[in-house]
Amino acid sequence: MTTESASAPVGFIGLGKMGAPIARRLLDWPGGLTVCDVRAEVTEPFVAAGARSVLDPAQVATHARIICVTVVDDAQVTEVLTGPAGILRTAAPGTVVAVHSTIGDRTARELAARCAERDVEFVDAPVSGGAPGAMRGSLAVMIGGSAAAVDELSGPFGCFADLIVHAGPVGAGTRMKLARNLLHFISFTAAAEAQRLAEAAGIGLADLGKVVRHSDAVTGGPGAIMLRETTAPIDPDDFWFPILGHVRDLGEKDLALALELGDRLGIELPLAQLALTRLADGLGVAESALDKETS
Known part of the structure; x- marks a missing residue:
């Protein structure tokens, strides 16, 4: 200036x-x-x-x-x-x-x-x-x-x-603003889906909201994974592979559990289903190191 x-x-x-x-x-x-x-x-x-x-x-x-x-x-x-x-x-x-x-x-x-x-x-x-x-x-x-x-x-x-x-x-x-707001409003839609699951499961929505806001303030929320310069697949030898591979493994486990709960409660969770199929590819770790070594 x-x-x-x-x-x-x-x-x-x-x-x-x-x-x-x-x-x-x-x-x-x-x-x-x-x-x-x-x-x-x-x-x-x-x-x-x-x-x-x-x-x-x-x-x-x-x-x-x-x-x-x-x-x-x-x-x-x-x-x-x-x-x-x-x-x-x-x-x-x-x-x-x-x-x-x-x-x-x-x-x-x-x-x-x-x-x-x-x-x-x-x-x-x-x-x-x-x-x-x-x-x-x-x-x-x-x-x-x-x-x-x-x-x-x-x-x-x-x-x-x-x-x-x-x-x-x-x-x-x-x-850049449109990309940022894409995440923002998709996240709102996902929050609405999460609330439907919680409500059907007898969970207080206000309490759930407190937990989400608290943990997002600690972890950084979805922006916490936005640390790379590219969305290309990650090589298993790359520094980020084990980190985002861990995110993938936890995410796939928890999404599968949420979908199973939704099935039992009769709640459709289309965003969760889409997330389960897209998470690994989106993180750049669709193929595990073990898969790559043995393919």
């Missing part, structure tokens, strides 16, 4: 459930904060705390050199950037626009090209950690853009995030 970027004025567009707590972390930013939302009333607490409020994204761009956008979807992001009152109407060359909304990676690339025509730098910078993470300043930000933009943004992003990852060129931040 350069001395100039450490005091660059920041603009923030979109003060919804995620945008507002992120923007609040920027109220003390040395370069000042300009906010904008279609609902005038949500800007009032920011003005009371010292921020400037303006009516549209074009006015944000007259005051800010770094502009964060947290709106709902691709259409709104496109309107904020390229609409009649959009950022590109007034943005000065060298302005950096960071979109925290989760949009399509192709949309990100298309908007980056539009911005480049005006010498404005676009980055996709989706976040993970939810509103609680934003309030604590502990979000993860996944940036798709140039290394120079990452450096430019590190100061203001550091106000609301304690993990900033440069995922690659424009679009890469979005692709």
